[in-house]
Amino acid sequence: MNWKQHIGIGTAAGIIILFMFRNLLDVKLWTIGIIVSVIYSVLPDIDHQNSKLTWTLLTIFTYANVLLLVFKKELIHYSVIGQFVSLLFMKTPHRGITHSLLCNAVFSIGLFMLVNSWVITLAGFISYWSHMIADGIPLKLYGNIR
Secondary structure, three states: OOOHHHHHHOOOOOOOOHHHHHHHHHHHHHHHHHHHHHHHHHHHHHOOOHHHHHHHHHHHHHHHHHHHHHHHHHHHHHHHHHHHHHHHHHOOOOOOHOOOHHHHHHHHHHHHHOOOOOOOOHHHHHHHHHHHHHOOOOOOOOOOOO
16 A cells, blocks of 8 residues: 555544544644554554655754754754664564554554644554554554564
């Protein structure tokens, strides 16, 4: 399945979750929820070297490192960690650990810590999971570790 199809399926799944809990969301949270659904629908493919998301994240982290080095040296470790994680996932086999319940849970816990909204976290979790279902991968705790 290609990235456009993953975005379509994952975003639709995330929007269904957001709609189910619409009374708990304002416009700002709806917007964040939709953006999270789009990103999480392709996030499992961060292990693919040709992934648009991987290269976009690496570019963002590289520019962030330069900006933080100049303006906020005390925060640069966040960007360096993000860049390191992106590079680390590029070295794992495709459809390996990133296509697992464990990785989905780790990314979802990180998302909750960032947005502090269980509705948005659930939308991201379901969007991520929809990617694995669309790829025909059964529910695996650890993925295909080789």
